[in-house]
Amino acid sequence: MGASSIAVAEAREQAKALDREDPLAFTRAEFNVPTTAQIASTRLAEDSATPENDDDNKSVYLCGNSLGLQPKRTGTRINQYLRTWATQGVQGHFKPLADSPLPTWLDADAKAAELIAPIVGASESEVAVMQTLTTNLHLLMSAFYHPDINGRHKIILESRAFPSDHFAVESQLRHHGLSPETSMITVQSPFSQDNVLSTYDIMSVISTNAADTALILLPGIQYYTGQLLDIPVITAFAHKHGIFVIWDLAHAVGNVPLSLHAWDVDAAAWCTYKYLNGGPGCIGGLFVHERNSLVTKAITDPHPEEGYTNRLAGWWGNDKSTRFAMANKFHPVGGAAGFQLSNPSVLDITSLSASLEVFQLAGGVKELRKKSLKLTGFLEELLNGMSEEDRAIFRIITPSDPDQRGAQLSILLEEGLLGGVMTELEKRSVIVDERKPDVIRVAPAPLYNTFEECVAFVEAFSEALAAARKTKV
Ligand SMILES: Cc1ncc(COP(=O)(O)O)c(C=O)c1O
Structure with missing residues (x-):
């Protein structure tokens, strides 16, 4: 050539x-x-x-x-969504239309979760289509990062993390009154001039900081080098040291096969505008392993909040059966959906779901x-x-x-x-x-x-x- x-x-x-x-x-x-x-x-x-x-x-x-790129059916589905809104108004939330391929808006998030679950290798209840990537990283950290300055307080991330991830970690630390100088550990490769990280590079940083690390945030695929990290091996190693791992899957989702449940991943978040073709700034997604999203106490229990992981909450994360009761006792639905805050943009979900139909056509x-x-x-x-x-x-x-x-x-x-x-x-x-x-x-x-x-x-x-x-x- x-x-x-x-x-x-x-x-x-x-x-x-x-x-x-x-x-x-x-x-x-x-x-x-x-x-x-x-x-x-x-x-x-x-x-x-x-x-x-x-x-x-x-x-x-x-x-x-x-x-x-934009799937051709995105325009078709968005037009159907617009026609529903134009002709049904608020009824679009709950009134099924016999000849429409679209779910009612109240079910749009659950339907999208059904479509995304096989793409990340999870059960439907372990995924939620919600918010955007950086927001979801913050939400996950708010739920699962509980620093103790005398015990586990450090967060490990890569030295050339995507800036938004770096900012998210720094601001989480400051939010907890900690300093990035003492609580943020960055991984870089001592051997690779391009900072391609070997699994060994990552493991040795984990080993060195094992006693006082609370959380690891790593990319499934590194945005700059395109390197795919060994998600199951790194996750298992972190777990051996009692560390919770969050994966940023921006560049991995829809690009490489993922088996988040089988790999025992704790939690992950992604965007949908890259390989998932949702459109610029389209709604993101997150995965929470089922063991981390249990709701074990009924709302009638004197202390229902002891039966689930505390998180930054909103009404859309509340159990569907009591969501519209307008009571002020938060009781999350079990699973990743319990991490939702607001009613999601149905326009975004419609756009994303159109592309996910094409993934189905392709066989996954x-x-x-x-x-x-x-x-x-x-x-x-x-x-x-x-x-x-x-x-x-x-x-x-x-x-x-x-x-x-x-x-x-x-x-x-x-x-x-x-x-x-x-x-x-x-x-x-x-x-x-x-x-x-x-x-x-x-x-x-x-x-x-x-x-x-x-x-x-x-x-x-x-x-x-x-x-x-x-x-x-
Ligand atoms: C690896 C990675 N992390 C985080 C982000 C930020 O995503 P968002 O703007 O959707 O929060 C991006 C955006 O491209 C990214 O590539």
């Missing part, structure tokens, strides 16, 4: 064959893939739907790690992962096969072991090239994202990306590198 047009032609033929053999190729038609004209346009399109059968004019969108994340392994492996092979000249100025920092990554490859560019490369890719209607100072993240999503798009990316990337080299700052 790179300089040789023969190599490009061969790779394209190979990609075409792989696309033809791909049993999941059909799900691409479920998505609005922006055309090159739309990507370049500075005007609001008349109609969001892209023309059918014009694959040649599509942009190359490899940015599902940041914002997933396990099927998608089979394709994803091939797709990302193919992209990696193409990148590694680029010319010596190109290879000299970039490096893939995502682990080469497919078991240690999801769809995303993070490409570290030589200093000073990022701006130029991004501009050149955009000129060629190739959409990826950048993480400063020097990384571009490229994520072929198995629901809508093709092998041919991997070739198109590498071709454009080679041209972008050549152009950026000339204008390097």
